[in-house]
Amino acid sequence: MSDEKESLTDHEYDGIREFDNPLPTWWLWTFLITIGFSFIYFLHFFSGSAPTQIEELNTSLSTIKKQAKATNTKEKINSPDTEESMAQLLGQTTVVDLGREIFKARCVSCHGPELQGLIGPNLVDEYWLHGQGRWLDILTIVKAGVLEKGMPPWEAMLQADEIRAVVAFIVSQKGTHPKNPKAPQGEKIGNP
Amino acid sequence: MKSNSLSYVEIEYDDQIVKMFIIATMVFAGVAFFAGLLAAVQLAYWPANMNLEWLSFGRLRPLHTNAAIFAFAGNAIFAGIYHSSQRLLKTRMFSDRLSRIHFWGWQLIILAAAITLPLGYSQSKEYAELEWPIDIAITVVWVIFAVNFFGTLARRRERHMYVALWFYIATIVTVAILHVVNSIEIPVSWLKSYPVYAGIQDALVQWWYGHNAVAFFLTTPFLGLMYYYLPKAANRPVYSYRLSIIHFWALVFIYIWAGPHHLLYTSLPDWAQTLGMIFSIMLWAPSWGGMINGLLTLRGSWHLLRTDPVIKFFVAAVTFYGMATFEGPLLSIKSVSALGHYTDWIIGHVHGGALGWNGFLTFAMLYYLVPRLWGTELHSKKLATFHFWVGFLGVLGYYLSMVVAGITQGLMWLAIDGQGRLVYPDFIETVVRIIPLYWVRAFSGGLFILGFLTMLYNLILTIRRAPKQQSRLVKVTSNMDTLLSSEEQKGHRGLEGLVPTFTVLTVLAVLAGSIIEIYPTLFLNNYVPKSSQLQPHTALELAGRDIYIREGCYVCHSQQIRPLPAEVLRYGAPSTIAESMYDRPFQWGSKRTGPDLARIGKKYPDLWHLRHMLDPREVTPNSIMPAYPWLLRKKTDFLSLRKKFSVLQNLGVPYSTEEVANADLQAVKDAKHLAKQLMDQGAPADLTEYEIVPLIAYLQSLGQKSKLEIPPLESPKGD
Numbered sequence: 001m002s003d004e005k006e007s008l009t010d011h012e013y014d015g016i017r018e019f020d021n022p023l024p025t026w027w028l029w030t031f032l033i034t035i036g037f038s039f040i041y042f043l044h045f046f047s048g049s050a051p052t053q054i055e056e057l058n059t060s061l062s063t064i065k066k067q068a069k070a071t072n073t074k075e076k077i078n079s080p081d082t083e084e085s086m087a088q089l090l091g092q093t094t095v096v097d098l099g100r101e102i103f104k105a106r107c108v109s110c111h112g113p114e115l116q117g118l119i120g121p122n123l124v125d126e127y128w129l130h131g132q133g134r135w136l137d138i139l140t141i142v143k144a145g146v147l148e149k150g151m152p153p154w155e156a157m158l159q160a161d162e163i164r165a166v167v168a169f170i171v172s173q174k175g176t177h178p179k180n181p182k183a184p185q186g187e188k189i190g191n192p
Numbered sequence: 193m194k195s196n197s198l199s200y201v202e203i204e205y206d207d208q209i210v211k212m213f214i215i216a217t218m219v220f221a222g223v224a225f226f227a228g229l230l231a232a233v234q235l236a237y238w239p240a241n242m243n244l245e246w247l248s249f250g251r252l253r254p255l256h257t258n259a260a261i262f263a264f265a266g267n268a269i270f271a272g273i274y275h276s277s278q279r280l281l282k283t284r285m286f287s288d289r290l291s292r293i294h295f296w297g298w299q300l301i302i303l304a305a306a307i308t309l310p311l312g313y314s315q316s317k318e319y320a321e322l323e324w325p326i327d328i329a330i331t332v333v334w335v336i337f338a339v340n341f342f343g344t345l346a347r348r349r350e351r352h353m354y355v356a357l358w359f360y361i362a363t364i365v366t367v368a369i370l371h372v373v374n375s376i377e378i379p380v381s382w383l384k385s386y387p388v389y390a391g392i393q394d395a396l397v398q399w400w401y402g403h404n405a406v407a408f409f410l411t412t413p414f415l416g417l418m419y420y421y422l423p424k425a426a427n428r429p430v431y432s433y434r435l436s437i438i439h440f441w442a443l444v445f446i447y448i449w450a451g452p453h454h455l456l457y458t459s460l461p462d463w464a465q466t467l468g469m470i471f472s473i474m475l476w477a478p479s480w481g482g483m484i485n486g487l488l489t490l491r492g493s494w495h496l497l498r499t500d501p502v503i504k505f506f507v508a509a510v511t512f513y514g515m516a517t518f519e520g521p522l523l524s525i526k527s528v529s530a531l532g533h534y535t536d537w538i539i540g541h542v543h544g545g546a547l548g549w550n551g552f553l554t555f556a557m558l559y560y561l562v563p564r565l566w567g568t569e570l571h572s573k574k575l576a577t578f579h580f581w582v583g584f585l586g587v588l589g590y591y592l593s594m595v596v597a598g599i600t601q602g603l604m605w606l607a608i609d610g611q612g613r614l615v616y617p618d619f620i621e622t623v624v625r626i627i628p629l630y631w632v633r634a635f636s637g638g639l640f641i642l643g644f645l646t647m648l649y650n651l652i653l654t655i656r657r658a659p660k661q662q663s664r665l666v667k668v669t670s671n672m673d674t675l676l677s678s679e680e681q682k683g684h685r686g687l688e689g690l691v692p693t694f695t696v697l698t699v700l701a702v703l704a705g706s707i708i709e710i711y712p713t714l715f716l717n718n719y720v721p722k723s724s725q726l727q728p729h730t731a732l733e734l735a736g737r738d739i740y741i742r743e744g745c746y747v748c749h750s751q752q753i754r755p756l757p758a759e760v761l762r763y764g765a766p767s768t769i770a771e772s773m774y775d776r777p778f779q780w781g782s783k784r785t786g787p788d789l790a791r792i793g794k795k796y797p798d799l800w801h802l803r804h805m806l807d808p809r810e811v812t813p814n815s816i817m818p819a820y821p822w823l824l825r826k827k828t829d830f831l832s833l834r835k836k837f838s839v840l841q842n843l844g845v846p847y848s849t850e851e852v853a854n855a856d857l858q859a860v861k862d863a864k865h866l867a868k869q870l871m872d873q874g875a876p877a878d879l880t881e882y883e884i885v886p887l888i889a890y891l892q893s894l895g896q897k898s899k900l901e902i903p904p905l906e907s908p909k910g911d
Contacts (some may be wrong), residue, residue, distance in 0.1 A: 009433050013354040014279040014600040016420070017429035023438060024756030029486060031442070034521075038470035045466045052462055057755040057766065064757055068612030106618075109811035110800065119799050119873065150797030156761065 081164070086135035089168040100171025102162055106154070115173050117182025120151060122175050129186035138167050200667040205278045207565050207664075213271035213566070214558065216541035218648060220263035223306075225644055227256040229637050235785065236630035246310035248818045248897030250744025254321045255309045260546060261319055261409060263282035263302045263430060268554040269413040270298070270337075273360055275561060279353045282668040286343025290336050292453025297333035301326060313383040316777050317398045320374050322709040324385045327375040329781030334371065338364050345691050349670035352680075352688040355436040359416030361695055362444050366408040366536040366702050368868040373706075374401035378839050381832060385737075386839055389714075391462060391772035395780055396713045400451035400706065407447040410545065414553050415443075415482045415699030418510065423489055425502045426561050431488035436683050439481025444698060446475045456533065457754035458780060461716070463707060465526070471705070471775065486510040501576035505556035508584060512548025518540060528757055534784040536626070537598025541590050547587045547640055555579070555647060560650050566658035568744035575650045583643035584740060585859045589636030594767075604660050606758040614761050619787040624814050720770045726898040728774045729846045729890070731859035732835045733868070738836075739883050740779070743820065750781035750892065751790040754824040764791040764895065771898050773775050774845050786817055799864065801888045824876075825883040828863065830856045862889065 016085045027174055037121045044050050051059070102112075110120040121129060130146070131137025142163055145153030231252050233240040241247045278284060285291050297457025301599060304326050307674065308314075314321040322330070345357075353361075367511040374397055377385040385598055389397050392572040422428050430436065452460060487510055490496070496503040499574035519541050523532050532538060563570045607615035616622050620792065680686065688695055729737060740746070753759055755766040766792050796804075800811060804821055841847045851858070860880070866889055867880040879885050 008429055011352065011354075012432070013350065013352075014276075014282075014420075014424075016354065016423045018433040018436070019429050019431055021432035023432065023435050024484060027435075027477060027481065030480070031474075034474045034476055038474050041467065041470055046463070053457060054766070055754045057757065057760065060757045061760065064608060064612045068609060071611050105813065109803075110797075119797050119803075146796065150800060152795070158614055187560070 048137075050113050052080070062129050081136065081139060083135050086139065086164065086167070089164060090172060095165045098162070099165035099167070099172075102158065102166045102171050106158075110150070112178070112182075114176070114178035115170065116178030116180055117185075121185040122178075122182045123170050123186055124176050124178065124187050125181060127184040127186045128189050133189050135167065135171065138170060139163065142167055195642075195667075201820070202667055202671045203282075203284055204663055204665050206274070206285050206291060209285065209288070209295060210275040211565055212295050212560070213267050214275060216295070217264060217267040217271055217554065217558070218651065220267055220302065221644060222258055222648070224256060224264045225637075225641050227252060227259055229634065229641060230515070231256050232630065232634040232637050234521070234570055236627055236634055237875040238261075238818055241818055243819065243820050243821065245312070245743075245820075248820075250818070251310050251312055251314075252745050253707040253747045254314060254318075254744060257319060258305050258309065258321065259302075259376060261405065262305070265410055265414075265546075265550050265554070268557065269409075269417070270362075271561070272339070272421070272557055272883050273413065275565075276356055276417070277341065278361065278834060280350065280357060280420065281344055281348035282350050282670065283344060283347050286340050286347060290340040294333060294340060297329065297336065298466075301329050301333060304329070308383065309714065312744075314744065315377070315385065315387070315743060316741040316744070316779065317374065317387070317394075318782060319401050320371075320398070320401060320499055324377050324379050324382045324384065326377070327371070327377070330371060331375075331446065334364075334368055338368065342691070342695075349668055349672060351671050351674070351676070352685070353691070353694065354419070355417040355430070355433075355440065356419040357696075358440050358694070359412045359419065360692075361637040362440075362698050362702075363403065363408050363413040363416070365695060365699050366444075369699075369706070370401045370404050370408065373710075374398060374589070375789030375910050378843065379492035380836050380839050381610060384832070384836075386836075386843065389776070390717060390841060390843070391775045392716055392769050392777050393713050394776065395455055395458065395772075395777040396452065396460060397710060398778070400448070401777070403451040403454055404448055406545070407443075407450075410550050411447075411479075412443070414513075414550055417557060418486050418506070418553060421557050421560055422486055422506050422510075425500070425506065425556070426490050426493045426496060428493055431485050431491070435481050435485050439478045439485070441701065442478035442481070443475070445704065446471050446478055448702045448710065449613060450475055452709065453529070454782065455780075455849045456524070456526050457756065458752050459767050461680060461713075464713065466726065469524050469526060470650070473521045476518060476521040479520075480514060481734055483510050483517070484516035486513075500872065501573060501580055502556050502559045504577070504580045505559065507554045508652075509549050509552035509556060510543055512552065512587065516545035516549060517543065523658075530754070531602040532598060533754075534750055534782070535598035535602045535605075536594045536629075538783070539673060540594030540598060542644075543594065544587070547583075547590060551587075551640070552583065555583070555644075558647070558651065566655050567661065567664075568654060568658045571650050571653035571657065573636060575646050577652070579643040579646045580765060581640065581643075582639045582646070584635045586638070586643060589607050589639065590633055593629045593632040595634060597626040600629075601626055604761070606756070606757055608761070610752070612761075613743065614758060615763070615775040615796075619762075620812050620814055623785070624636045627816070665852045716769060717773045726770055726773055726841075728847060729850075729893065729897070730888045731855040732863060732886050733861040733893045734836060734840075734890075735828055735830070735833060735859055736888070737779075737887035739823070739887045740890060741777070745780045745789075746779050748781075748785035748817070749787070749789045750784050751788065751791050752780040752903065753788055759788075763788045768898070771895075776841075776843065781891065789894055793892045793894040793896040798870050798875065798888050798892065799875055801877050801891055803886060805884060805887065820884075820911040824879070824882050826883045826887055828859075828860050828883050828885045830863075833859050859886070 006019045006021055009018045011018050110118055110119040111123055115123040117123070121127070126138070130141045141151070143153065143155040145151045147153060158166070227673060230240060230247070231249060232691055234249050234252070241249060241252070246250070274285060305322055308323060308326070312321050315742045341360065345353075358864065364752045375385045376389075387394055419430065419436070437880060449470055449471035452464045453472045456465050487507070490503070490507065493503075497507055522528055523538070523541060559570065559576055601622050604616045604625065609615050687697075751762045751767070753765065753767045760766065771790070772780070802812045804812070808817040809820045834852060836848055837852040837855040863880045863885045866885050867878060870879060870885075871877050
């Protein structure tokens with residue numbers, strides 16, 4: 001070890017020696033810079049000039065809302081849903097097929113694979129809890145849900161097109177006869 | 193035993209105890225690693241739990257973490273400390289009997305943990321899950337260890353303490369403080385207790401403990417081991433004595449403050465979060481001080497890296513330490529935490545440390561120690577090199593797959609589209625996306641285990657060919673009576689000769705941050721305005737809550753909504769202090785393998801929960817949540833509710849005396865009502881007595897108990 005330029009301390013423990021090297025400069029600077037940063041951040045925060053987390057949240061939420069409003073109004077003007085516009089969807093097999101897929105993924109757990117009703121009501125009988133079973137009635141309930149009764153609102157979960165598709169699928173299944181239908185719920189409306 | 197500096201005494205070190213701890217280390221490494229592998233496979237393929245309640249994920253994960261930390265790492269630390277301290281102090285351990293009591297006591301504690309955790313006896317506080325009788329046993333055994341260690345220091349023949357011993361001292365005193373403070377709990381029965389802290393206090397104390405379990409159980413002792421075994425194995429002097437001093441004190445003082453970085457964006461007050469963040473950032477350099485001192489010690493012997501597997505393991509271990517201690521401060525920056533927290537990134541981070549640093553350093557130590565202790569050569573260097581490379585690939589694969597999984601899922605959770613809606617509103621979509629990475633992780637874990645098994649084989653053959661042991665006397669001289677130069681008595685050098693002063697200073701260093709952070713939060717619940725105070729849980733809900741804790745639902749589900757836009761859209765208004773003010777223990781969680789449950793109440797019909805708990809895939813295709821069929825077989829423990837209520841009442845939950853006296857009756861009444869409701873919706877008849885009922889009652893109560901301090905934020909629909 002004679003080639004060492006550094007000086008050893010005179011410590012020796014079980015054969016282990018220690019050099020008396022100074023702290024590496026870059027290391028020391030890293031340490032000092034993190035301390036400096038922390039101090040400034042601390043002052044920034046404790047002087048009250050930093051926004052609280054809730055303030056930050058409210059700012060970003062209102063930005064998001066503004067943006068959303070802009071896009072949504074544009075869409076509404078372009079394509080307001082009507083009974084007629086919805087009824088046309090029935091003829092489009094790609095739309096109904098998309099609706100079938102979505103129903104399988106999202107709705108089967110509560111309405112059953114044959115729409116016969118399970119946790120939620122039967123969707124192919126003549127009884128309706130909400131509205132008259134018209135296109136826009138179903139569309140509204142699927143969008144808004146009935147949270148306190150356990151029907152989730154789907155507006156935030158599905159795209160507008162997807163909701164239309166799943167409604168088209170439900171209507172397309174009207175008149176089918178599932179094997180074990182759930183007992184009727186709501187009022188008898190008949191098939192409009 | 194007196195001797196002057198010229199004459200020597202002949203003594204024999206107690207190597208038997210070191211061998212015992214080494215064997216325990218190897219046995220429990222196997223247990224910890226295989227439990228981890230099974231847990232990893234379950235996340236990719238849930239039926240791997242074989243539908244056994246004892247192996248279901250919520251109970252297996254605590255078993256894995258406890259085995260890894262306390263059984264594997266714990267025994268490894270003890271082996272290294274008992275071996276190196278005797279040599280550094282030139283004396284046999286203070287008491288052979290205490291050493292044995294320590295050894296067997298610790299193994300009994302591990303056994304108790306291995307039995308109680310799968311049975312579901314758990315406090316649900318991470319790495320502090322063990323119930324109160326075991327907590328007491330841990331305290332007793334730790335004190336025995338401390339007496340033995342400080343007794344040995346008192347009988348030393350070496351005036352000054354080497355840096356490894358500083359780290360051992362810091363470990364012993366701090367772990368004692370952490371464990372005792374975090375474990376103050378009131379027993380309800382032999383294996384059930386409630387902590388004295390509630391909600392936010394419990395969260396802060398727990399993560400002060402949890403973070404510093406990493407600091408003082410997985411970092412400081414291992415740094416001590418590094419400082420002894422690395423220069424020994426490389427036969428090189430330590431790079432810088434001055435760096436040792438600075439980074440030791442900085443580490444010990446700063447580490448203890450960093451706990452709140454586990455609670456960023458929770459309802460913990462902003463000031464505490466800020467302290468947690470800045471102290472984590474300041475921790476970067478002190479941690480790297482250890483890495484630099486380790487790596488630069490090897491200057492001039494880099495050739496050993498090619499030839500000596502022990503050096504390979506050391507270099508990789510220290511490098512992984514450097515990586516993990518850079519990543520830690522990074523993850524503590526609030527905006528990074530917003531992305532990384534609750535995801536698998538954290539799991540990757542932990543395993544970079546646990547497998548890379550603790551695992552590899554232990555392997556290096558074992559490859560170094562076993563041949564020397566058993567007086568023979570290592571059976572096969574080739575196999576050790578093989579172990580290194582498969583192990584290295586394993587750690588890398590584990591780490592990378594989990595970082596990618598975590599960042600992917602984190603980004604998916606946070607994504608919001610132009611219409612102000614979540615891009616991935618369906619949680620399960622974000623789970624299915626990362627399942628391939630869960631497979632990569634399990635495979636990488638398998639590689640790591642393959643390496644471990646190779647080592648086991650290699651070391652067993654090494655031990656088997658060891659010659660019959662003769663007693664090995666060593667000659668030591670004492671320098672306790674030599675006169676010290678004035679320089680040797682001054683400054684830090686002087687301090688290194690004063691054990692009590694050194695120990696007291698260490699205690700003060702760790703107490704400073706602890707007191708400043710914990711003390712104010714102890715009173716926070718008092719400031720919750722009366723109007724927004726919580727209704728405490730009903731007896732039935734409490735019974736359900738204890739089932740939630742027993743099943744370890746908290747390992748996959750958080751109950752804490754962060755004030756981030758995406759989070760508010762997905763789960764509802766941010767969680768408040770008031771909402772968890774009676775929660776003993778708190779259930780904020782640290783990982784979202786499943787969605788947050790803080791406001792799950794009333795989101796779904798009761799029957800939905802019944803079907804979901806019986807088999808989650810019935811309602812959510814592709815779910816990886818375990819099935820809980822036993823909840824329909826096991827009967828609810830109504831009888832203990834009165835005792836539970838009275839303990840909680842004593843702790844300050846506002847139950848009236850009448851409510852306490854009628855807790856069980858009221859619970860049965862509520863259970864009947866809920867069971868009837870379930871039956872009307874189509875569930876099997878008469879579930880009144882079964883555990884599924886209180887669990888559903890509890891889930892339906894979440895988020896429904898308090899008037900919000902802040903009005904619920906409306907979601908941006910734009911209509």
